[in-house]
Amino acid sequence: MQKIIPFSEVTKFHGHVCPGTAIGYRAAKISLKELQSDRPVDEEFLTIVENDSCSVDAIQVVTGCTLGKGNLIFKDYGKQVYTFLNRNTGKSIRLSLKKSIDELDSDFSKIRTKAFSKEGTHEDKLEFKSRKNDLSEKILEMSADELFKLEHVTMEEPEEARLFQSIKCEKCGDYVAEHRARIEEGNIVCIPCFKEYNRN
Incomplete structure (x- = not known):
């Protein structure tokens, strides 16, 4: 039986709720389900992330993959793309985000800019926090195929950390x-x- 890591654990680790951690949380949960794995131990699961956004914190919490263990590989491409490999089965999937944050909420960037501008008021910051929480909740509730393009891929297994x-x-x-x-x-x-x- 797969142990479900609650999103609250991601928030505790990251420090706040945000759309980025929601994206990473969904990607990690989808990967474990698709690759039929419990929360992995040690290096049996491997993740390649193509950005250094908040999403990576969520992926670490849910999959147990970390830079220190060598089973979290960072490629600095600036892309919302995540590839997961189950070393035990050799199966891997690639998830790429289908919609940008601005496509998910057309006013999000404008509200964020206003909240953190010199003229931003306390009310502006509260509005941004509320909007951020709402957008995060929306991402957590979206269907997998609405949020990500999912591909079963064949990848050469990277060598274990040396x-x-x-x-x-x-x-x-x-x-x-x-x-x-x-x-x-x-x-x-x-x-x-x-x-x-x-x-x-």
Whole structure:
């Protein structure tokens, strides 16, 4: 029997209710149902997210996937797209959001801008909070096919997280994982200390 993580747990972790966490919550729940998995343990479930929005917090809470365990992979594409893989079955799905926030509520951006402008009043902020809660509730209640385009996909399974040796940057002295280090004029350096070669 699948353990249902309530949305309140996401809110507790994230700090507030918002459309982003509602989107992530729905994506994560749909993935567990489609891939016939209980809330996974350790690395048997893997998630690839293509944005760093509030939705990712919800996905972590519901699926148990985290950056630290290496089963949450972040691709900085700025897209509301989420791919989930059940390592035990080899099955995977890709969910992409069908409608933008502005399509779900045409006045949302305008109300948010007004609430956080210099002229924004306490009442404006309350109106935005109310609208934010209403939109989040709407997302939580939408049908899966109305909210997402769902595709069963075949993906090459990424290797499990590896541990790398830490080596000292010869410029700043910080330790850096060896696979992230760079060589500059024969010295081992970290990415922030590395001077990119650019002839433009």
